[in-house]
Each structure stands twice: as C-alpha cells, then as structure tokens.
Amino acid sequence: MASSILRIHPKDNVLVALKDLPKGSIFTFEGVDYTLVDDIPAKHKFFMQDMQPADEIYMYGVLVGKAQYAIPRGGLMHTDNTKHAADPYTFRPYNYHWEAPDVSRFAGRTFNGYLRSDGRAGTANYWLFIPTVFCENRNLDVIKEALYNELGYSVTGKYRAFTRELLAAYEEGRDLADLSPEELSAFTHKQNRVFKNVDGIKFLNHQGGCGGIRQDAAVLGKLLAAYADHPNVAGVTVLSLGCQNLQLTDLLEDIKARNPQFDKPMFVFEQQQSKSEEQLIKEAIQKTFAGLVDINKFTRQPVPLSKLTLGVKCGGSDGFSGISANPAVGYTSDLLVALGGKVLLAEFPELCGAEQNLIDRTIEPEAAHKFMALMGAYSQAAENVGSGFHMNPSPGNIRDGLITDAIKSTGAAKKGGNSPVVDVLDYTEEATKPGLNLVCTPGNDVEATTGKTASGATLILFTTGLGTPTGNPICPVIKVATNNALAARMADIIDINTGAIIDGKKTIEEMGEDILEYCIKAASGEVIPKAVQLNQDDFIPWKRGVSL
Structure with a gap:
C-alpha cells in the first residue's frame, strides 16, 4: 500500500488519501488522470467522477451515502455534500463459501491459562x-x-x-513553575x-x-x-x-x-x-x-487456542480504521475461528450497511432472522426519539474521514473477518458455539466492551485511530493503533501498531498473524496490555435505552 491513494473495492467511486494531498495535485490511477479540486487531508476521500444530486456513493463495495449536490471529480467528500445512505437488507437463501486461512503456523499452539472446573479457560485470575x-x-x-x-x-x-x-x-x-519535569518524575x-x-x-x-x-x-x-x-x-x-x-x-x-x-x-x-x-x-x-x-493457589497451565474467546471492538475510529487495524484484526479473527476458537463482533449501530453481508454469512436461518429483528428494533428505537444510526459518527470520527455511518460501519465490520456467522446473541447471552458470533450491544466503547465480556470474551482487541483509554475490569483489552502517528503520540495506551500496513511495509495477513501472537502472550500473562497496567476498569451496563 506504499502509495498516496487507495481504492478499497473495485465498485467504489471514491479514492482514499493515505497522506495529505494538496489542491491541484494530479494523479493517475488505473489509467485515468485525476486533478484535485480541493485539499484532501490524509484519511479523507475524493470523488472519482462528477457527481449529481442523489447519485449513489460506494465504499467497500457497498452503498455508503448519496451526493447532496453537484460535486466535481477530484472534490473532497464532506458532511455537506454527502449524507448517509445504506441498502435495505433481507433474508435470502445464500450459499456462502469461506476459505479458511492457513493456520499451520499456529497448529498445536497453546496459551497458559487458568483452567476452570467446567472446562473453560481464563486468561486472568x-x-x-x-x-x-x-x-x-x-x-x-x-x-x-x-x-x-x-x-x-x-x-x-x-x-x-x-x-x-x-x-x-x-x-x-x-516557585512551582520553576520545577523541571525531571525533578518531579x-x-x-x-x-x-x-x-x-x-x-x-x-x-x-x-x-x-x-x-x-x-x-x-x-x-x-x-x-x-x-x-x-x-x-x-x-x-x-x-x-x-x-x-x-x-x-x-x-x-x-x-x-x-x-x-x-x-x-x-x-x-x-x-x-x-x-x-x-x-x-x-x-x-x-x-x-x-x-x-x-x-x-492464589491456582496456576496457569497450557490449554489449546480453541479455548480463547476474542471480542473485537473499535473506538475513536479514523479514516484508516477500515483499511489497516480493522481488517488486520479481522484476519486474526479468521485465524482463531479456523483454530476452533470463538470471536464476538458487536456494536450493532456500527453494522449499518454491512447487514446483508452478515445475513448472507449466517449459517442458521433462525439466527439470521434474530439478527434482523434485533437490528430493526434497535434502529426503530433510535428513530422513535428523533435519532438514528445515521447520527452515530462522532465529531472526531468525522474530522478524521468517517463522513457517514455506513462508511464507519462497513469499515468497523471488517474486524469480524470473513468466516460464517454461527450465532446471534442478545445482550448478556453467552457465546457457546465456536466461530463468529454477533452480539447486540451499543457502539459506545464502554457499553460495548461491557457487553462483550458478559457474552464470554476473555480477551478484547480494541482498534483505534484517535486513541482511547477504555479498558474492562475482568477482560484484558488490547489497543491496536491504525496509524504510526497515534502509536507514537499515545504510546502509553497503545499495545500494537498497524501503521506498517499504510506504509506498505506489512500486509494485512502478516499483521493479523502478529496480532494473534500478541494475543497468545497476553492470554498467557507474558505481556500485560497497557489498559490492564493502568487499571482502566471501565464498566457501564446498558439499560436498553437509546445508546449509539
């Protein structure tokens, strides 16, 4: 990815800036010349064609918005010219095929966990x-x-x-103002x-x-x-x-x-x-x-990786989240599923636009209909009080390139990888089936991590582009940065940096394997995630009111 621009999916009609691009810059992409008519900050998008009012905008291969007025080719996407839009979803017979990744590197591997009397294994005591x-x-x-x-x-x-x-x-x-930092540290x-x-x-x-x-x-x-x-x-x-x-x-x-x-x-x-x-x-x-x-008499002992339950979460997301950290975590998720473990993907307001893909991947029709019912009821509850999933992106998200909820959500869904959906769980329901499980929680960082832990996550991978100190009292939370600048600026809370994907120095697959290696060490107590070191024990129960 060592380039200035990126097209995520062949169907997309926008390009992503991987670094700041000044107005007037000329790029050639797939044989077509583009002249930027606006400054394009890193992580933001510009249009590949002239857009007319109500024209559909695609990213990740899906509908993510509609143009509000005429926009020239090379123009910056922003909240005035682009509004949220997503395709409707429905249940349909679909023969989903998944090719599991190569897990030979991890075959026979274990982590040192706390084996409980019921056969489950903890990553902490x-x-x-x-x-x-x-x-x-x-x-x-x-x-x-x-x-x-x-x-x-x-x-x-x-x-x-x-x-x-x-x-x-x-x-x-x-005079306290005269004291040097060295004297006070x-x-x-x-x-x-x-x-x-x-x-x-x-x-x-x-x-x-x-x-x-x-x-x-x-x-x-x-x-x-x-x-x-x-x-x-x-x-x-x-x-x-x-x-x-x-x-x-x-x-x-x-x-x-x-x-x-x-x-x-x-x-x-x-x-x-x-x-x-x-x-x-x-x-x-x-x-x-x-x-x-x-x-204190309990000791760690080797247990298979199939006993890991991995929650995947994003917070303080940016325009790189769906390009670097989330797909890398998604590859980690696929690896763990292939090894017989469990993965929990939640944050239902941040699956808006990705619903059809998840429905098509769901093995049991009953689970697919449960997902649709939970999503529909949640969305309707938000609309009943004058809100909606479209209002999910925060000011920080928008400043860093996540202009619509569908853009944020389709990038967020990448954390779940590509494996089939084995079950759909309502809030607090326990994950019992190996594979990818969907868990109904808000997108709110702490409410989501609180809910994922209740469903059985024993580790949580938390991707962030802007930085957030969120943790959980009993489930170690591992922070994964989307970019080098964040990893350097907030090194005290970041555990893993996926900025090498943006630089073109590592592939998503290589980074995904590195993340799983870190998870094995964290599950074994060999490394202590920063959120655990800092006692960032955040816990907020969801009252089932409207929380996005």
Whole structure:
C-alpha cells in the first residue's frame, strides 16, 4: 500500500488519501488522470467522477451515502455534500463459501491459562466485587482503597509521590513553575503484590439496581451474573443494601440459571442486616482475604487456542480504521475461528450497511432472522426519539474521514473477518458455539466492551485511530493503533501498531498473524496490555435505552 491513494473495492467511486494531498495535485490511477479540486487531508476521500444530486456513493463495495449536490471529480467528500445512505437488507437463501486461512503456523499452539472446573479457560485470575445497587458504591471504594494499597494492586503510587513532591516544594516556598519535569518524575512505582497468582481485585461500581424500571434491574442482574460466572473470575464478593429492586435472591438465581454448576467461592453481605457499616466492611475484607489465599493457589497451565474467546471492538475510529487495524484484526479473527476458537463482533449501530453481508454469512436461518429483528428494533428505537444510526459518527470520527455511518460501519465490520456467522446473541447471552458470533450491544466503547465480556470474551482487541483509554475490569483489552502517528503520540495506551500496513511495509495477513501472537502472550500473562497496567476498569451496563 506504499502509495498516496487507495481504492478499497473495485465498485467504489471514491479514492482514499493515505497522506495529505494538496489542491491541484494530479494523479493517475488505473489509467485515468485525476486533478484535485480541493485539499484532501490524509484519511479523507475524493470523488472519482462528477457527481449529481442523489447519485449513489460506494465504499467497500457497498452503498455508503448519496451526493447532496453537484460535486466535481477530484472534490473532497464532506458532511455537506454527502449524507448517509445504506441498502435495505433481507433474508435470502445464500450459499456462502469461506476459505479458511492457513493456520499451520499456529497448529498445536497453546496459551497458559487458568483452567476452570467446567472446562473453560481464563486468561486472568481475578477476584470480583459486585454491588447489587449503587448505594454500595462507597463501601466498595473504601474496600478497594484498603486492598489495593496494602496488597500491591494500586497504580497511583507515582501520582501520590508526585503530589508529595509538589507539597514539599510548596512548603519550602519554591516557585512551582520553576520545577523541571525531571525533578518531579524521579519516583518509580514498583508493584509488590502479595498474591502473585491473583492478577487483580476488581470492582463493578455502577449506577443501577434501583430506581428506573424493573426491566433495567432484571437486565443488570443477568449482566452481573455473567461477570460472576466469567472464566477470568475465580471468586466473588457481593454487597447489597437490602431494599433495592435487584434483590440478592434475584442475582443468585441469575447465576444459577447461567451456570447450574457454579462452584466459585462467593461471599454475600447485606448492609441492612449488618450491625454497622464498619462491621460490614471489615467482614467483607476478612473473608475476601481468605478467598484470595485460596485462589492464589491456582496456576496457569497450557490449554489449546480453541479455548480463547476474542471480542473485537473499535473506538475513536479514523479514516484508516477500515483499511489497516480493522481488517488486520479481522484476519486474526479468521485465524482463531479456523483454530476452533470463538470471536464476538458487536456494536450493532456500527453494522449499518454491512447487514446483508452478515445475513448472507449466517449459517442458521433462525439466527439470521434474530439478527434482523434485533437490528430493526434497535434502529426503530433510535428513530422513535428523533435519532438514528445515521447520527452515530462522532465529531472526531468525522474530522478524521468517517463522513457517514455506513462508511464507519462497513469499515468497523471488517474486524469480524470473513468466516460464517454461527450465532446471534442478545445482550448478556453467552457465546457457546465456536466461530463468529454477533452480539447486540451499543457502539459506545464502554457499553460495548461491557457487553462483550458478559457474552464470554476473555480477551478484547480494541482498534483505534484517535486513541482511547477504555479498558474492562475482568477482560484484558488490547489497543491496536491504525496509524504510526497515534502509536507514537499515545504510546502509553497503545499495545500494537498497524501503521506498517499504510506504509506498505506489512500486509494485512502478516499483521493479523502478529496480532494473534500478541494475543497468545497476553492470554498467557507474558505481556500485560497497557489498559490492564493502568487499571482502566471501565464498566457501564446498558439499560436498553437509546445508546449509539
């Protein structure tokens, strides 16, 4: 791809600028000369032909928009001259053929995971605190501070030291503006974890469990049950107030319904039945400490790659997302499917325009109709409040070349690769079939990662062109940059850089294999993704309202 421009699909009538192209530049592409009538920033598109009002615009081989007025050949695509459009979709008999990639490089490979009693394998070994209601968030915060600081899980040591240095300088009467960065960055935080085989103690603070509608509490119960049952979780502490909508008995029934053989240590506390807040907190810490001693006895052991469940997500996307990072992750997805693993593709508002392709790839007609029903209901709910999938691209997306939702979505769908769709899951439903699964979640970064984890993702590949610090409490999130500039600028949050695809130094297939190698190391605890290192434990339950 070592060129200035790119045509993604033979059917496309726009070209993508791979670097800034000044007005007046002349290019020859497939024997045709193009003179740019506008400056074309990198990641943006220009038209290959004169466009008239209502003319259809194609990218990735599908309809992504319509011209709003006459646009000359070589003109810049932008939000004034292009509006979202996507072809309708329907179920039709379709004999989809997929040729699996060559996986000989990975044949017989394993990762070192935590094998659970039910045969599933975790990529991490966490203790999880769950509140049934937001009223317990403060108690969780107190417990978190105590356990993190004393057991070696805090990442704030360097910032506390930084503040102490500022305080000392202030008390000495020194001018803080004169302090050099070197003087204020001498402290190096070193973790000294007591429990070497416990990867973390995690807390699911949330704003639900009471108020709202009862259906919200019911969905929250299923979500929390999914997290308790997750293979990355070895033990659970539950805190409840007592009078909330989501009753303890409801949560325990949800856990049993999800996994009748649930056998993890679980300690349950209800504040309205305790003698005091202090007694509740101390007892919760004491019992949890004993539980940590027990789960610290678990050790990693080799398990086949087929036991990996990979969630794929994009956020802070740019005009390169559908060209570099997403298709590379898509190739990784195909590799894992060919190896017998599971892949979860979600973000239903960001599948707009890609629906027909996914329907045609779905093996079971029932699953295809379920996908259509979920997409239709979701889209209609957005339109009922005056919104719609067409309003999904953020200002940052648009600035970096994603002009319509169909452009964003067709590029986003590349993360799922090309394998057949084996199942379609509603929010919190567990993925049980090896292969590519579609999971209904919003496109919102945290709501989507929260939902994918509930469906069983044990690793999440998160592509980004603009940069985002999103993580998850119990599922390691691996950040994949679409371009070199981002990887250099935000190196503290980026794990993998696919900019070499844009430079023409690596193919999508080569990068996809590199990403799978990284996943194997991350699943084995050999490398720790930046989001995990930084304790970026983002968790937002979806209330099933309109969230894009």
